[in-house]
Amino acid sequence: xxxxxxxxxxxxxxxxxxxxxxxxxxxxxxxxxxxxxxxxxxxxxxxxxxxxxxxxxxxxxxxxxxxxxxxxxxxxxxxxxxxxxxxxxxxxxxxxxxxxxxxxxxxxxxxxxxxxxxxxxxxxxxxxxxxxxxxxxxxxxxxxxxxxxxxxxxxxxxxxxxxxxxxxxxxxxxxxxxxxxxxxxxxxxxxxxxxxxxxxxxxxxxxxxxxxxxxxxxxxxxxxxxxxxx
Amino acid sequence: xxxxxxxxxxxxxxxxxxxxxxxxxxxxxxxxxxxxxxxxxxxxxxxxxxxxxxxxxxxxxxxxxxxxxxxxxxxxxxxxxxxxxxxxxxxxxxxxxxxxxxxxxxxxxxxxxxxxxxxxx
Numbered sequence: 001x002x003x004x005x006x007x008x009x010x011x012x013x014x015x016x017x018x019x020x021x022x023x024x025x026x027x028x029x030x031x032x033x034x035x036x037x038x039x040x041x042x043x044x045x046x047x048x049x050x051x052x053x054x055x056x057x058x059x060x061x062x063x064x065x066x067x068x069x070x071x072x073x074x075x076x077x078x079x080x081x082x083x084x085x086x087x088x089x090x091x092x093x094x095x096x097x098x099x100x101x102x103x104x105x106x107x108x109x110x111x112x113x114x115x116x117x118x119x120x121x122x123x124x125x126x127x128x129x130x131x132x133x134x135x136x137x138x139x140x141x142x143x144x145x146x147x148x149x150x151x152x153x154x155x156x157x158x159x160x161x162x163x164x165x166x167x168x169x170x171x172x173x174x175x176x177x178x179x180x181x182x183x184x185x186x187x188x189x190x191x192x193x194x195x196x197x198x199x200x201x202x203x204x205x206x207x208x209x210x211x212x213x214x215x216x217x218x219x220x221x222x223x224x225x226x227x228x229x230x
Numbered sequence: 231x232x233x234x235x236x237x238x239x240x241x242x243x244x245x246x247x248x249x250x251x252x253x254x255x256x257x258x259x260x261x262x263x264x265x266x267x268x269x270x271x272x273x274x275x276x277x278x279x280x281x282x283x284x285x286x287x288x289x290x291x292x293x294x295x296x297x298x299x300x301x302x303x304x305x306x307x308x309x310x311x312x313x314x315x316x317x318x319x320x321x322x323x324x325x326x327x328x329x330x331x332x333x334x335x336x337x338x339x340x341x342x343x344x345x346x347x348x349x350x351x
Contacts, residue, residue: 038292066295067294067298069290073287076280076287078264079266082267098334105331114315139257139260153302180332184328
């Protein structure tokens, strides 16, 4: 019985079943950001690990095939960028400038505010890539000496905040340009933002997924340069 | 299908090489993304299977990072100590980034004067 708790089959089955249950709840909620399948399934799996006294390292090793797929998945983000190459060429200047301004703001404000709380370097490194999509944030965080798990949770939280506040804020400010709205939500709230933007308007959705994919590149380039020169 | 999967792994492999050999500090997968972008720009061919494979992977991204998120199990002390700081920093940063991005985009579009007719209200 004890041997079972170290096998890949067991932990992959647990992870997939819990995730599938969470995904059904999320669908039933109309994809509410707070009911994101990762937010619902993570605490359940943590509870299962605690009940079975399974060390995290055992679980991570048993499910490593899932994390392995993140690599090709991130590479594949090139496809939606290329599909929108025409949009990028038409609006090259506004997209580039808005993207760079947004990426710098995200990094500086997140790291700056967290350092006011006296957080150690590893924690600052975990929050620095907070505006990129989760897999990129985790890899960039570990590149910078941060904690991938923390980065993942910070990014998910940023996604929830962005997805829930963007539409009311933009409406209040009277911003009707769905290109600007989409890009902004994609840059600050990655996949969560893009999912929300597609619910509001197809143009906003296209610009949001573009903002998400491009920001993954820009933020990593900026952080790499900072790391090289500091 | 296999050629599309192979293409993703070749790009990732090149990313891995540049990361290790050339010491590029970008994550290998992000270098791979740039390599694939370059490849698409040079080849300029329709690749429906590549769209299928990368679309499938992107659609299931969240499942893939569940094991990493479960790593929080070891972050209890850090969260207890800096949880408020993380919440404040992330919330403010998210809102600020949104406002800066939307403002810069609108400002530049107005200044350059491009695409104003395409505004979908």
